Amino acid sequence: MxxxxxxxxxxxxxxxxxxxxxxxxxxxxxxxxxxxxxxxxxxxxxxxxxxxxxxxxxxxxxxxxxxxxxxxxxxxxxxxxxxxxxxxxxxxxxxxxxxxxxxxxxGPPAAAIRAMGSKSAAKSLMARAGVPLVPGYHGADQDPALLAEEAGRIGYPVLIKASAGGGGKGMKVVRAAEDFAAALASAQREAQSAFGDDRVLIEKYLTQPRHIEIQVFADRFGNAVALHERDCSIQRRHQKVVEEAPAPGMSPARRAAMARAAVDAAKAVDYVGAGTVEFISEGDDFFFMEMNTRLQVEHPVTEAITGQDLVEWQIRVARGEPLPLAQADIPLSGHAIEVRLYAEDPERDFLPQTGRLDHLVLPDAIPGVRVDSGVRAGDSVSIHYDPMIAKIIAAGADRAEALGRLAAALAATEVVGLPTNRSFLQAIIAAPAFAAAELDTGFIERHRDLLLPPPAPVEARTLALAALHVLLDEARLSAKDADPADPFSPWGLAPGWRLNRSAFVDLTFAAGAERIAVRAHFVPGGFRLDLPGGAIDVEGTITADGTLAARLDGVRLRARVVRSGQRLSVFAAGTERSLDHVDPRQASIEATGTAGRLVAPMPGTIIRVAVEPGDAVEKGDALVVVEAMKMEHTVAAPRAGTVKSVRFAVGDLVEEGAELLALEEETT
Incomplete structure (x- = not known):
């Protein structure tokens, strides 16, 4: 019915x-x-x-x-x-x-969710259904000594995983036996916090695997199909960053084999609705990891290559209709890639960031590009929820075209107000190894130096655009203050004219600890800027939508400079760079570094305090554990010493930069 x-x-x-x-x-x-x-x-x-x-x-x-x-x-x-x-x-x-x-x-019936909700039980079920499994321990006995023994039997490195969930929560890689107990305790705390269940399983950690998942769908009439695969190997903190469909390098025979295994997994639990069967693959082998009994974040890439609306399929199946297509009728056309734009700081181990989105521009007019977002400019990214700002999906006739459109989409993306992984995503898709589809879950770590390079010197173009924006903005403000009764009054104009000398103004910008002086000379139609690398002639206007239409030494370009306090974010030619405008009319910027201080890396909740005043600690010892967005962040001792004071207790909420505890002063 x-x-x-x-x-x-x-x-x-x-x-x-x-x-x-x-x-x-x-x-x-x-x-x-x-x-x-x-x-x-x-x-x-x-x-x-x-x-x-x-x-x-x-x-x-x-x-x-x-x-x-x-x-x-x-x-x-x-x-x-x-x-x-x-x-x-x-x-x-x-x-x-x-x-x-x-x-x-x-969604699926409760029985199917229960069957797949426990990773341990699901693996046992898959073994009986003949689906290949990674060597591991999936038992009910959670005694820490037994788990450590099983880890030794499996052989290091091993992966501890929360039995009741996914998304990287409660997941820890352990490379040596002496690290197992601490990793187990941390994984269990994260699992309890995220899923209300601290049970874990232990698996062999493959050293260069790919993460490939199959989108499955089943109806109430016993029909089940696979809507092809997605490659989700590019990950950080065991969470997906880039997903694409179909998986590069997948042969038709292997695609068919994985699809059969995924459909068998769904049928084994009398599944109904949308689900994702996740496999880990190394060489010619693939192994069942888990089944997510829901729609996935990355479902748009599957929609792009099949031309189907998976949410519509869900609704039709839920109300009792048969699947819209049989297996033989499901198309596979083109290629699609999705990236997740997060409020996080890649240079600080991808710590999630919270704050206000002062400025947000997402691509909306690029062929083949789709953006799914739940926020707008002016919204805040909260400590309470996932820090994803948007999913950006690009589709094309082939992988190269999809990649080119994705690059254009990221170049058109602008976020001001808090750090994001935008530049990091650009570095990933520009990496030669990514273009060559050399993908595995260790991609980010292996290419870290390329993806997270040290800050480069500020380019002359960035300085020129920042200076031009400041000069034009101040001229606009001066004109705004002019006497409306006398629009031709010289006191309402700001041409920079001076008696008997050249007219100029000095500007100072800061990039980290570096201070950069720029002298702007007023010349007919614009300015001549004295930059550290030489002089440059600039002119331009700021349009109604905030675009800076500029000419730098005769070269025309369009950019955007967004001010947030003293911070100027310069977006030009797909790049982004932030500078501080050091205004002498305001209070000077004081250094507020946290070197040597034991501070909260981000807003969160104290979930563990490992020391008390008077305790002696060694460099690297865990002192306090802060939880934010269901992930744990450990504050460790920067040196050996004695704990002087502990300022917070378990359960306390802390802001980013709050001093958590203090060590006694070092003695010489």
Missing amino acids: IRPIRTLLIANRGEIAVRIMRTARTMGIKTIAVYSEADARALHAETADEAYPVGPAPARESYLRIPAILDAARRSGADAIHPGYGFLSENADFAQACADAGILFV
Whole structure:
């Protein structure tokens, strides 16, 4: 029987909620959003036809509260609930609660979620179904001594993984037996925090593997298909950064073999709906890792190569329709690549960043490029949720065309207000090894020097554009203050004229610890800038949309310079560079370095304090563990010494840069 869905509640937030609404509306379905106190003015809440509050900012008190979600569904009259991905999307109790309440759950049945929700149980099930597995321990006994023994039996390096979840949470690589106990404790804490379940499994850690996953779909009539594969090997912190479909270098025979294994995995649990079977591959071998019983972040690349809307498939299957296509009818055309634009600092080990998006421009007019985002300029990236700003997807007739369009899309992306991985993503797709499709999960570490080079000297073009922007902006402000009754008054003009001497103004910029002086001479139509590398003639205008139309020594170009406080972000020719404008009319910039201080690397919650005042510590000892965005960050001793004071306790919230503890002064 086909059940109608007239009203769909989306039990998620951000870009996935907005993306689901887009499809639901094309199907004539009313959309209902839920939001936490932190998301009261979020894009997904304002985009929906209706939106209902479900609790405070922390996800466990809002988006993870099953009674609150069901109450919103009841109040809104929703026929169905789509869980998106993350939060409750793989929660069997939630799927069952929806069924008990008579609400369609747009996802697999609770039994299938339970079967695949435990990685250990899923591996046992896959072994019985004949799906190849990585050597490992997936047992129920979680005694630390037994786990350490199993790790030794498997052979180092090993991978500790949270049994109840994914996304890199609760995942640790251990390369030596002496490191196992600490890594196990950390993985269990992360798993408990992220999934409410601290059970783990142990697997052999392959040294140069590829991460390849198969998109599967099944209906209520016993039909199951594979919609081809995605390569998700480019990862940091065991989380995907770049995904593409189809996987480069995949032979038809191997594609067919992996697809058969994925469909067998889905059928083994009587699966219904969208799912992703993840494999790890090395050489000619591939092994089952896990099955995600939900739609994935990277589903747009599959949509691009198949021409199908996977959310529409989900809704049709949920209301009782058969799969739209049989296996033989699923197309594979072209190539697609997706990157995840994160608020994070690659130069600080990819620490997530929080703050306000003062300026945000995402590409919107490049052929073959799609952007999924749940934020706008002026929104904030919160400590409570994932720091992803947008997914940028580029499709083309082949990999080279998709790659070229993705490069153009990243070049057109502008973010000001907090650090992002934009330049890092540009470096990845520009790397010769990436162009050659030499992909594996160690790609970033292996090419770290290329992808994360030390800061380069400020280019003359960047200095010239920054100086031109400051000069034009100050001229605009001077003109704005002119007497409107006398527009021709010389006191309302700012030509830089001086009696008996050349007119100039001195500007100072800062790039890190470096101070750069620029002298701007007023000349007819523009300025002559004395830069460290020589003089350059510049002229230009700032257009209504903030674009700087400039001419540098006769070369025309368009750029954008965005001011945020004293910080100037210069976007030109696909590059980005930030400088501080040191204005002598304001207070001087004081150095605020944190060398030698034991500070919070980012806003978060104290989850472990390993020392007390008076304790002696050695260099590298773990002192405090801060959790932010479900990831742990350890503050270690910079030197040997004695703990003088501890300023926070377990459970305390701290801001970035807050001094956590102090060591006694060094003695000579």
